[in-house]
Amino acid sequence: MSFSAVNNSNKFLTMLIVASLSLSACATKPDRRGTPPKERQSNGPERASGIFLFPISGLFIGMDTNGDRATSFTEIDQGIKSEWATFERSPSAINFRKWSMENLGSTDASPSFIAFDHDFNGIISKAEFRSQIETEFEKLDRNSDGRLERSEMIVAFAAPQGERSRPSEEQGRPEGRGRRPRQ
Known part of the structure; x- marks a missing residue:
């Protein structure tokens, strides 16, 4: 075998190894749960993983006409009249879709x-x-003072803590027939 044939063979072998490693790396799934189990378990309070506005909050914020960063029931009353006027007639599901996109x-x-x-x-x-608008207002008005402040329009989601249990443990079911008991 000539030197160039051996060199080409080595290049081919190198490319084959690189391609195999690349495919192997692509096929490997990362731990989607995030942090390792020891770091995930915590005796402290849950951490907030995000703060979000309720969809209806955007509508209520837009109804704050005096700019005091709180929406009163009086402003909601005027806002309802204004929003209702945007509909040409009593809305069906199709008319409501447009309103929902624009406001929610x-x-x-x-x-x-x-x-x-x-x-x-x-x-x-x-x-x-x-x-329905009044019901949504009342649900968000946590302190029932007739004013929606920005802090009442948000929701915080807690980060999960600890390991997940198996489905049979979560549902309180005993080990199923045909399963070997856990050690």
Whole structure:
């Protein structure tokens, strides 16, 4: 075998090894749970992993007409009238989709069309619209003072702590038949 044939063979072998290692690295799944188990277990309080606005909060923030960074029930009353006026007629699900995108940020955001349509007739009446907006206001007004402050419009999600248990343990089920008992 000539020197160039051996050199080409070595190059081919090197490329084959690099390709194999690359494919192996791509096929390896990282630990999707994040930190290692010892670091994940904690006796302290849960940490917040995120703070988010409720979808309806954007609508309520827009109803703060006096700019005091709180939305009063009086402002909500005026906001409801203004929002209702944007509909040409009592909205059906199709009309509601546009309103939901503009005011809640998504057609899937809560409250949904079904939440507004209390009698399930496929159309939202003015009374149903008012009732649902007022209900959402009252749910967020944690201190029941008739004013929604920004802090009441957010939700914090806690980071999970500790190891996950197996499904049979989570549901309180005994070991199934045919399974070997755990040691």
